[in-house]
Amino acid sequence: MNLQRLPEYAEAIVIPPGAPGGDRYSYTIDGELYRRVTTVLGEGVPKPALINWAKRINNDVIFGEYTDKKKSAVKPGGWLKTYIDQADYLQELAVNEDALLGLRKEVEGLVAATSSIPADLGTEGHALLHQILEEGAMVPLVEINPDLQPAIEGASQWLRDYGITPVATEYTVWHPHLAIAGTIDGIGYNEKGQLILWDWKRSKGIYPEMYLQLAAYCQLLRMVTGLKPDLAYIVQLPQEEVFDGPPYHVGVMPDIDVVWSTFLHAYHLGKGMRELKDATTGGVEALTTGE
Numbered sequence: 001m002n003l004q005r006l007p008e009y010a011e012a013i014v015i016p017p018g019a020p021g022g023d024r025y026s027y028t029i030d031g032e033l034y035r036r037v038t039t040v041l042g043e044g045v046p047k048p049a050l051i052n053w054a055k056r057i058n059n060d061v062i063f064g065e066y067t068d069k070k071k072s073a074v075k076p077g078g079w080l081k082t083y084i085d086q087a088d089y090l091q092e093l094a095v096n097e098d099a100l101l102g103l104r105k106e107v108e109g110l111v112a113a114t115s116s117i118p119a120d121l122g123t124e125g126h127a128l129l130h131q132i133l134e135e136g137a138m139v140p141l142v143e144i145n146p147d148l149q150p151a152i153e154g155a156s157q158w159l160r161d162y163g164i165t166p167v168a169t170e171y172t173v174w175h176p177h178l179a180i181a182g183t184i185d186g187i188g189y190n191e192k193g194q195l196i197l198w199d200w201k202r203s204k205g206i207y208p209e210m211y212l213q214l215a216a217y218c219q220l221l222r223m224v225t226g227l228k229p230d231l232a233y234i235v236q237l238p239q240e241e242v243f244d245g246p247p248y249h250v251g252v253m254p255d256i257d258v259v260w261s262t263f264l265h266a267y268h269l270g271k272g273m274r275e276l277k278d279a280t281t282g283g284v285e286a287l288t289t290g291e
Contacts, residue, residue, distance in 0.1 A: 003168040003187060005224050014172050016183065027174065027181035034174050037182035037216045041263075043270030045209050126185065129155055129200070130169045133186070151202050151237035154247035158235050161246070163191040164198075173220035178267065184217045187229075194230035197221065201236050206251040210234050212266060215259035232256060 005012070014029050015022030017036065022028040026035055064075050125148045159166070166188040174181035185200045199214050214232050222228050234251035253259065 003171060003225060003227075006226050009224050014174075014181075016172065027172070029174055029181060032179065034179050034181035037180055037213055037220075040180055040216075040267050040270055041209055041212055043273065044266030044268075045212065125151060125202070126170060126200070128152060129185075133166045133169050150247065151200075151239070154237040155200060155235065157246065158248045158250070159188075162196075164188045164196055165190075171221075173217060173224045175220050175223050180216070180220070180267070182213070182217055182220060184221065187221070190231075195227060196231050196233070197229040198233040198235050201234055202239050203236060204239075206234050206236050206249060210251070211253055211259050212263045214253055215256050216263050218253070218256050219260045219263075229256070 004010070012030055014027065016027060017023060017025055023033055025039070026033040028034070128148065129152065158164075166186055168187040169185065171184045171187055172181060173184060184197060186196075186198045188196050188198075190196055197214070197218055199210070199217065201210060203210075211234065214234060218229050218232050232253035234253075236249040236251070238247060
């Protein structure tokens with residue numbers, strides 16, 4: 001599958017973040033660095049809900065997850081219970097700074113492992129879907145990671161239900177003036193001949209900032225190929241357990257141009273905050289003394 005770029009971008013050399021010869025965090029396009037769309041959103045759109053999420057994850061790891069929404073009991077297996085059960089070990093433990101440091105690092109490792117389920121499909125999931133769609137197979141016929149299987153099956157089912165024929169997956173787009181770039185999960189046509197763009201998400205829900213990311217991809221696609229999507233979707237896929245009903249949830253993009261305008265506000269806010277930080281770095285004394 002191949003989607004043609006405009007002539008001025010046809011020979012562009014694109015290196016994604018972390019790839020050999022490129023930058024660790026940014027896209028490198030014809031030798032110039034382009035910030036990720038997701039980075040731009042992270043700087044310009046605050047996410048206060050993440051604070052409570054982080055607190056919950058920490059408490060789940062240490063004390064055990066609640067068994068139900070009433071919070072009447074916790075599941076066995078929390079870190080604290082494990083150490084209480086090892087009474088002999090605790091009696092021999094010298095509770096000094098080194099011991100506390102070791103215990104803290106162990107808990108932090110458990111928290112990192114617990115919170116590692118990505119909001120998107122992750123490298124493995126995207127690579128597998130890319131392979132399946134590139135080969136034209138709408139139903140996975142290969143052995144896959146059991147943790148990914150509900151998401152892969154949900155993605156395949158969504159494509160069938162919506163009558164979409166993919167023409168490109170993992171397609172990198174960019175904005176030459178704003179110096180931002182991103183990778184679109186999928187582009188295709190439906191049975192009406194409409195151009196469709198979509199983004200897979202393996203998240204707990206579909207959130208407003210996801211539409212900002214999707215609108216940016218639509219606009220960047222237009223910049224690089226001259227094509228404007230007719231429809232764009234957020235496709236939420238199961239993390240572990242299959243949803244009730246269809247194995248996917250769908251969010252339909254509102255007016256793309258309106259949402260793109262909102263993205264630009266986030267872009268300029270993030271840019272302004274970076275410039276403000278640069279301008280005031282090392283200037284705290286001058287600011288506080290009124291100089």
